[in-house]
Amino acid sequence: MKQRRFLVLEDGSCYPGYAFGSTKDAIGEIVFNTGMTGYQETLSDPSYTGQIITFTYPLIGNYGINEDDYEGVYPGLKGMVVHELAEHPSNFRSTKTLDEALKDFDVPGIYGVDTRSITRKIRSSGTMRGTLVDNADKLDEIVESLKVYQLPVDEIQLNSSKEIKQFPGDGPRVILLDFGSKDNILVELSKRDCEVIVVPWNTSAEIILAYKPQGIMLSNGPGNPTSVPEAIETIKQLIAQENLPMFGVCLGHQLISLASGATTYKLKFGHRGANHPVKDLENGKISITSQNHGYAVDEDSLKQTDLIVSHRALNDGTNEGIKHKEKPIFSVQYHPEASPDPHDSNDLFDHFINMMKTAQGGKQHA
Numbered sequence: 001m002k003q004r005r006f007l008v009l010e011d012g013s014c015y016p017g018y019a020f021g022s023t024k025d026a027i028g029e030i031v032f033n034t035g036m037t038g039y040q041e042t043l044s045d046p047s048y049t050g051q052i053i054t055f056t057y058p059l060i061g062n063y064g065i066n067e068d069d070y071e072g073v074y075p076g077l078k079g080m081v082v083h084e085l086a087e088h089p090s091n092f093r094s095t096k097t098l099d100e101a102l103k104d105f106d107v108p109g110i111y112g113v114d115t116r117s118i119t120r121k122i123r124s125s126g127t128m129r130g131t132l133v134d135n136a137d138k139l140d141e142i143v144e145s146l147k148v149y150q151l152p153v154d155e156i157q158l159n160s161s162k163e164i165k166q167f168p169g170d171g172p173r174v175i176l177l178d179f180g181s182k183d184n185i186l187v188e189l190s191k192r193d194c195e196v197i198v199v200p201w202n203t204s205a206e207i208i209l210a211y212k213p214q215g216i217m218l219s220n221g222p223g224n225p226t227s228v229p230e231a232i233e234t235i236k237q238l239i240a241q242e243n244l245p246m247f248g249v250c251l252g253h254q255l256i257s258l259a260s261g262a263t264t265y266k267l268k269f270g271h272r273g274a275n276h277p278v279k280d281l282e283n284g285k286i287s288i289t290s291q292n293h294g295y296a297v298d299e300d301s302l303k304q305t306d307l308i309v310s311h312r313a314l315n316d317g318t319n320e321g322i323k324h325k326e327k328p329i330f331s332v333q334y335h336p337e338a339s340p341d342p343h344d345s346n347d348l349f350d351h352f353i354n355m356m357k358t359a360q361g362g363k364q365h366a
């Protein structure tokens with residue numbers, strides 16, 4: 001029998017639907033994702049930690065869940081909100097249903113709700129707190145508890161690897177500073193033969209430099225980029241090095257900007273999905289990109305730094321990329337590692353590899 005479940009928002013609205021996944025209640029920041037596919041990657045992307053995701057695409061779960069497409073070790077997201085849940089997926093790689101996966105991960109979901117109306121509300125009122133409950137009889141009490149709920153601030157610490165991990169390769173040696181990295185960043189670097197050393201988010205510049213890296217990669221990650229001042233200080237020291245290529249993705253982009261003296265701010269409802277157009281200001285090229293961020297770099301604040309704006313979002317004109325005026329340092333707010341697609345900007349990894357080769361005069365590491 002179908003179990004009733006309710007999505008209650010901070011503004012007092014209540015959406016009745018049906019339960020799937022875990023039976024526990026959830027509380028978190030309610031956001032929406034506009035991707036037509038990619039729910040498995042979204043489910044396992046550490047950058048969604050603490051959030052309840054509403055999917056605007058009306059049918060979710062139709063190709064099931066497979067063993068290969070996870071982006072993180074455990075899902076950080078708090079809950080899933082879908083319109084129609086596919087109970088009988090069809091795909092040759094599928095090993096379980098989305099409902100079964102959410103049960104395994106102890107993440108609750110709700111289906112049978114008007115996701116379009118929820119999305120319109122978030123777009124007009126902004127991101128807010130929400131909860132998934134099986135009983136909404138005491139709605140006023142639930143709304144009051146939502147209003148005082150503090151969103152967690154330690155998501156990066158929770159998602160970063162706890163120890164240093166080395167992945168061999170014959171190409172340039174890259175330190176991947178892990179703020180809750182999607183697995184596909186490592187995959188893209190390894191595909192290009194890099195030797196990758198993954199280090200926890202709070203590793204000092206001294207330890208990082210002792211590895212004699214040929215490049216530094218700053219990963220994506222959850223939460224507010226200003227919540228890790230230690231990492232910002234480390235990045236400042238790494239930027240100050242002579243000729244050390246650096247590439248930042250999403251949170252990594254925000255951290256390079258903060259370390260250079262710029263500021264970030266919270267967007268009204270963020271960018272989440274696989275269909276966000278971005279313009280490269282140098283050549284006018286438009287890429288369709290995968291995005292997942294709630295904060296953005298303030299372009300005005302970049303004026304007083306050594307960084308210049310390289311990319312901008314076409315939907316709302318917010319910043320999507322920067323590069324250093326002199327040094328081999330660049331970063332983007334979107335996800336060139338994609339996963340889910342599109343792969344329009346995958347060549348940014350090749351650009352990073354070329355930068356490392358140029359910086360080393362073409363030499364491989366010893």
Ligand SMILES: NC(=O)CC[C@H](N)C(=O)O
Pocket residue numbers: 047219220221222223224225249250251252292293294295296
């Ligand atoms: N995917 C990311 O790295 C997200 C960065 C940051 N947590 C934000 O929401 O803006």
